[in-house]
Amino acid sequence: MTALGRPNAGFAGDRGEPDAVVRALIAAASDVTGYARAVAALCGSRLLLPIAEDPEAHLSAVMVQSGSGESGLPVFTGLDSLRAWNPTARPVPCTLDDVAATAVETGCTAILIDVAGPIGLVIDAGLIAELAAGRRLVELDDGGFGWLFRRDDPPSHQHPGGGEVSAPVLA
Numbered sequence: 632m633t634a635l636g637r638p639n640a641g642f643a644g645d646r647g648e649p650d651a652v653v654r655a656l657i658a659a660a661s662d663v664t665g666y667a668r669a670v671a672a673l674c675g676s677r678l679l680l681p682i683a684e685d686p687e688a689h690l691s692a693v694m695v696q697s698g699s700g701e702s703g704l705p706v707f708t709g710l711d712s713l714r715a716w717n718p719t720a721r722p723v724p725c726t727l728d729d730v731a732a733t734a735v736e737t738g739c740t741a742i743l744i745d746v747a748g749p750i751g752l753v754i755d756a757g758l759i760a761e762l763a764a765g766r767r768l769v770e771l772d773d774g775g776f777g778w779l780f781r782r783d784d785p786p787s788h789q790h791p792g793g794g795e796v797s798a799p800v801l802a
Contacts, residue, residue, distance in 0.1 A: 647679060647709055647711075648709055649711060650709075652672065653669075653676050654745075656669040656672045657669045657708070658750045668770060670754060671776065674726075674727050674767040675767065676726075678726065679706065679707045679722035679723065679724060679725075680692055680706050680724075681720035682720065682722075682723050683720060683721070692733050693720065695746070701741065703739055703742065703743045703753075705746045706742060707722070708744065712745045712747055713747075716746055727762055728762050730762075731754075731760075740759075741754065741755050741756070741759075742759060765781075
């Protein structure tokens, strides 16, 4: 578990309802394009990070570990899916870049979206570093995908002539 900072004040009054569009895009993530669309939608949505009290009475993010020893950070699109996973977990509203930064800090190799359903999605290490840097995956007018970033913080795959992604975003 990792210690948490203050919750994002932009989510004050959030009641934990899932975004139906985001869930539909996750359900349609059966190929590379569908997966990219789901991740892009998650970049702009509110997520719920479960927290628990550790033995030293600190509130911390919950991590899960696979049988092979890899760790993942569960996060949920709605209070319904968080409660299905663990009815006692406390939700902290956050953004995907906040979750990715927590994953990097804790050494998690995956972000597990709605691990208890209705339909799950895994964001792996290949995207986590970009998301943790505050970059957002966006769908371009030509149907491709690229990273949205501040001009003073170019992505790791910046084209020398400008801010375009020169390597595939998803392989």
